Amino acid sequence: MTKIAIYPGSFDPVTYGHLDIVKRALKIFDRVIVAVAHNAEKEPLFDVPERVELLRRSLKGLKRVEVDDFEGLIVKYVKRKKTNVVIRGLRMISDFEYEFQMALTNRKLSSSVETIFMMPSESYSYLSSKLIKEAAFLGANLKAFVPPFVEKAVKFALQRSKT
Amino acid sequence: MTKIAIYPGSFDPVTYGHLDIVKRALKIFDRVIVAVAHNAEKEPLFDVPERVELLRRSLKGLKRVEVDDFEGLIVKYVKRKKTNVVIRGLRMISDFEYEFQMALTNRKLSSSVETIFMMPSESYSYLSSKLIKEAAFLGANLKAFVPPFVEKAVKFALQRSKT
Amino acid sequence: MTKIAIYPGSFDPVTYGHLDIVKRALKIFDRVIVAVAHNAEKEPLFDVPERVELLRRSLKGLKRVEVDDFEGLIVKYVKRKKTNVVIRGLRMISDFEYEFQMALTNRKLSSSVETIFMMPSESYSYLSSKLIKEAAFLGANLKAFVPPFVEKAVKFALQRSKT
């Protein structure tokens, strides 16, 4: 039976840390769906179609991966996709706690869905989309953190948001 | 001598975790005052009278409990109530740190007031008002987290805030 | 293709928390091998064959599960079993850190092996074999923590170790 794992997130924008998790997940699962959440409350740098597009370009050439977006509860999306596995990357303690809260809440909402946690390479253990955006805002070179076309898109989007 | 404990918080809205702490506190103290803070900075879902009302309905039937609200420093409120005990629930690490900072700050502001920490049931160790509001916003069923009339009020308030 | 996951540990003795993780793993993987480590340094309450036996009885009736034991590095055992997935339960922060260190060390030793982390039910989030042994030593009833025949075995082994 084909085993599908859902990797949900904001991906605003995708980083090398996210890509590392996707590659690790592909070693275990037959297919991985990277699912961009419509998250009404935050002020994203990129809108959902842009984030999906950046993910697609970043994952180009990787077979068995699909990029999608979803609205509403992740547990409902997981069921629509006829699977029961959610993947989350765990980097640091704060992650750990928030992720556990989310996973336990999801479990109450649907007992069939399981969240599993994977560790990115230690080279990316400190990376976060938020820090990257802050660094870019201050004029940093992002080449150690994101693919070149993502860096370009971030700088363009920061210009756009200023005007 | 009657021993009174103050249980302050935002309670936006009250959850089963809060109710669990109140019941545990009643095993130790003669009276518990649940005190809703007027907190000018946040964007609450419910205003203070609504939060007080939801707490009152949730605690109906429990003797020796009172629901109140307060403005300003908790240490001053505690003294006005002629007691010296503040109760806080401790769920997770992030709680732990913030709560300790608050408790130490309060101690500097009034050395007579003591903060004690109590643990909710492990069934509620992951619950937070914030997560519940997020889940409700995404269409989740809240019956595992809050009393039925609180769920109804949350859904109504989310509608209200959209319009 | 049959997907096999290895769940290694000391299991001295198995607890309801371990059993919960096995059941969750079976929702994701085709087969789960629970693998008792020969760990030369600790002073176990049970020897390896006893721990294997208690696990077997606890998991009786669960199809697709196998109990085994191994010596040496877990990454080598995983390869001998022709798989690449190690499961670890994550309960608390201290777990988190030690587990991450282990997982990163294992990754350096074999880049093909991935460790994934799963959360037990919050009812078992505080359980540890060590605490259970301490409680048993002090005369506690273990029925909330382990199956009845494990409780009996623990009490017998504690008697044995005293003489």
Added chain:
Amino acid sequence: MTKIAIYPGSFDPVTYGHLDIVKRALKIFDRVIVAVAHNAEKEPLFDVPERVELLRRSLKGLKRVEVDDFEGLIVKYVKRKKTNVVIRGLRMISDFEYEFQMALTNRKLSSSVETIFMMPSESYSYLSSKLIKEAAFLGANLKAFVPPFVEKAVKFALQRSKT
């Protein structure tokens, strides 16, 4: 009704941090029983009667405090004393986790007993009996950490344990 709180621990030896917690507890409870645990597994510096004696001297002059020792489960001792409150000092994160595990385990063993956590003064937030013994072993002056007669006793006991 007289409200009694039990403050259990190893107290090997008592530190200024422990004494600080006792004084804070006396602001809330009518009586505090400091209870030295017979803990078979550790290698204590002082035996139980010595630890009781050092506590008694340290707490001399404080009314409403009693020093005692107990064997077996703390929850059973608490019931024998006809109360339901256990006090634990919380200093740091590692404390936090271990204490929570203990408290949750005790709760399973007796649902009537509640553990409450109190914070020592930030001046003592880093103190531990273990660190003090290590420092004394290396020749440190302990006057910032323990009462003078405890320092004397520690140095004497370290001499004794060398021979």
Added chain:
Amino acid sequence: MTKIAIYPGSFDPVTYGHLDIVKRALKIFDRVIVAVAHNAEKEPLFDVPERVELLRRSLKGLKRVEVDDFEGLIVKYVKRKKTNVVIRGLRMISDFEYEFQMALTNRKLSSSVETIFMMPSESYSYLSSKLIKEAAFLGANLKAFVPPFVEKAVKFALQRSKT
């Protein structure tokens, strides 16, 4: 060779905790530059010139200290100042994680810059500019947290921000 350390931050406003770190840094380095960051995203209570002014008054009389402000990346500022040491105070766990993320990000941006961490006195281990502003907003006396003229400035600024 003169060894210069940069101590960057928001300092909105300076607290006794910050001053403690500066004094400790002066025991190690020949000169310390306290550098107020222009941080576009936050809503500060004080603008940068005000924060610089409060720092200057607080540090009056201390030789070998300079107060400055900077825009853009800290690593670039550090190089402009012809040094390679950044100092950060570490108070609590949440600090620890955020600081480590920042330090690792800065290291990727410039491998020559080293961040070192120093601990404030345990008396200030809980202090944060944010908590102090919250307490002031609720009417607290700040004398345990900041110099008198900073307290005055905070109260004035809070009045100003209300109107």
Added chain:
Amino acid sequence: MTKIAIYPGSFDPVTYGHLDIVKRALKIFDRVIVAVAHNAEKEPLFDVPERVELLRRSLKGLKRVEVDDFEGLIVKYVKRKKTNVVIRGLRMISDFEYEFQMALTNRKLSSSVETIFMMPSESYSYLSSKLIKEAAFLGANLKAFVPPFVEKAVKFALQRSKT
């Protein structure tokens, strides 16, 4: 004035993580003394002269570094060396807490000595001498963790300790 920093530890054995910290410290200080502690309580794999020797070989070619050993309190050793700076590497949370406790205890013992914390490269953020010894005991290849001659020495010492 020559600025000397002391980097104390067990170094049982030295790892690439320790060497990374030494190199970073040399960017800030004029001289670094790596100081092996005589630590009576632990069961080391190597005795102090062996650990000193392995450090010396590992640091060969690095100018401005000295390897030494010391007995008793680190604060006294620091003073004998006529300096006031202790360096400690910070890897993970458990480190963080233990290190802070140590640093605060040392501060009480000598207010002139300052401990500063430095971060190893994220590539070594998970490394510990203890984990390395465990891995070696189980037959692991240590080339990612320690220099080749340290690996050889570890394997030899493990053989030795078995007989």
